[in-house]
Amino acid sequence: MIDNNNVILDVRAISRHFGALKAVDRVSFQVRKGEIIGLIGPNGAGKTTITNLVTGDLKKNAGEVHYKGTDVSSMQPFQIARIGLTRTYQIVKPLQGMTVEENVLVGSLYGRGNRINDLSNARKTVHDVMELVGLYKKKDFMVSDVTLPDLKRMEFARVLAMDPEVVFLDEVMAGLNPSEVEESMELVKKVREDRQLTIVYIEHIMKAVMGISDRIIVLHHGKKICEGSPQEVRDNPAVIEAYLGKKYAKEVMKANE
Ligand SMILES: Nc1ncnc2c1ncn2[C@@H]1O[C@H](COP(=O)(O)OP(=O)(O)OP(=O)(O)O)[C@@H](O)[C@H]1O
Ligand SMILES: [Mg+2]
Secondary structure, three states: OOEEEEEEEEEEEEEEEEOOEEEEEEEEEEEEEOOEEEEEOOOOOOHHHHHHHHOOOOOOOEEEEEEOOEEOOOOOHHHHHHOOEEEOOOOOOOOOOOEHHHHHHHHHHHOOOOHHHOHHHHHHHHHHHHHHOOOHHHOOOEHHHOOHHHHHHHHHHHHHHOOOOEEEEEOOOOOOOHHHHHHHHHHHHHHHHHHOOEEEEEOOOHHHHHHHOOEEEEEEOOEEEEEEOHHHHHOOHHHHHHHHOHHHHHHHHHHHO
């Protein structure tokens, strides 16, 4: 359920450049509790960099991030994660030399609630989230022995085991086949409902983004170029141009007239 009166995440004019490249250029947006926000844009638009800036993985050049009323701009990623704002990694980050279950356990031990001294409850959480994402049967596999889609599921399970309130999911569906994409969409919707989670959902599979987002934010060359309902975004000329280039965008717009 979306709580329209509760802005849980308030991103204020954040910027990050790499040399002359403005990877993220004064981007602002707000997320309400319980929303699924789609964050889209062509390759290199700045989606992962925004995630890194919000979760403290990367330093901002300017701007602020407020989470549940607290300015988290200068906090460390582990501190931000412990108060419930966290993310998955587009390039999966398994802890090598460990099993799938142990990787997820790390999330449970060091996430919100910091269960490091509460192993039995941490294990119970791990069991539940691994069932939820369909990974339980592979719990004893070493991470080096599972496929990329399973590592993506593991990333998702690990972040859920942290008991977050806001999660940035950075391309958790990459590499999945069409029926797995459908399953994954249902799963994202289910965890939003069951856990009252707020999700910022980064994905190139348009069907998935359009199907599950309440609102969509579109980035292009580090700037926010559009924000609105899936319908509004789909019909926006600037968005069509960003994806297709000027020439083809004109043809599409003409055809739609
Ligand atoms: N550490 C870095 N050093 C230099 N340039 C970087 C660094 N990280 C990102 N960039 C550049 O910043 C821009 C934004 O990258 P980012 O990874 O945020 O894009 P993205 O929208 O996530 O793209 P994709 O859809 O391919 O994942 C790109 O031009 C990228 O090459
Ligand atoms: Mg990315």
